[in-house]
Amino acid sequence: MGGENVSTRRGVALALSVLLLPACASTQVSDSDRYRAQAAYDRALGHLRERQPSPALGALKEAVAVDPNVAVYRDTLGLVYLELGRPDLAIEQLRRAAELDPKLADAHFxxxxxxxxxxRWEDAVASYRQALAQPTLGIPDLVHQNLGLALYHLKRYPEAESSLRFALSLDPKLQAGYYNLGLVLMAEKRAPEARAAFRRARELAPDSPFGQAALERLKTLGDRGVN
Structure with missing residues (x-):
């Protein structure tokens, strides 16, 4: 996550607040199948609590196959695909989750x-803004941070800076926010401000991927007093 091409996202183990949302009742599914899908989903949650995404994947596939119109099943399946490094497969599930429940902020995120x-930065911006528009969103700091990164890649630097600074106002210890703000300020040739942002990223966690990446950026900017 230390490079500029990766968005901040929660790991599966940190997303249980999302996964524990009650599954909405679906249509055209028998009660027995609905219970079977819920049981598969519950098994998946157990695997995720144990940090076992691979067996969780099988249980989630079963839940979606048996009861395909429950948004949270597809959202959780998409999240696991992300954890397994398959955003291509995640997109299909997450897009469908957002269609099934447009108010499910986490599906948009x-x-x-x-x-x-x-x-796919333009699509990312649109989805992040959909997430921010939902009253159910519980992590606006991360969404604004990711939105800022996407806008940076689109070279929309003033918008990116605004989004990142807002994220940092919500969470002053958001290391990714400082690092990505530094990238924006570098792109705008505002070297002193960029150095300050990268230094703050280093201070928060110098040995993390973002901390190490910030060190390299500081060296590029001629700041030889860092280590």
């Missing part, structure tokens, strides 16, 4: 992340 990891 995860879809935006899948687009970002596929370098």
């Amino acid at each position: 995860h879809l935006g992340t899948a687009y970002a990891e596929s370098a």
Whole structure:
């Protein structure tokens, strides 16, 4: 996650607040199949709590196959595909989740992340903005951070800076926000401000991928006093 091409996203183990949302009742599915799908989904949650995304994947596929119109099943399946490094497969599931429940903010956020990891920046921006428009969104700092990164890749630097600074106002310890703000400021040739952003990223966690990437950026900017 230390490079400029990767969006911030929660790991599966950190996303259980999303995964524990009750699945909405679907139509044209028998009660027995609905219970079977819910049982498969519950098994998947158990695997995810144990940080076992591979067996969770099989259970989630079963849940979606048996009861395909529950948005949270598809959202969770898409999130697991992201964790397994398959944004191409995630996009299909997350797009369908957002169609099934347009108010499910996390589906839009995860879809935006899948687009970002596929370098589809315009699509990522649209999905992040859909997430921000939903009253159910619980992580606006991360969405604004990811939105800022996508706008940076589109060279829409003033918008990117605004989004990143807003993310940092919500979470002053968001390391990715400082790093990506530094990228924006470098692109705008505002070297002193970029150095300050990269230094702050280093201070928060110098040994993390973002911290190491910030060190390299500082060296590029001629800041030899860092280590």
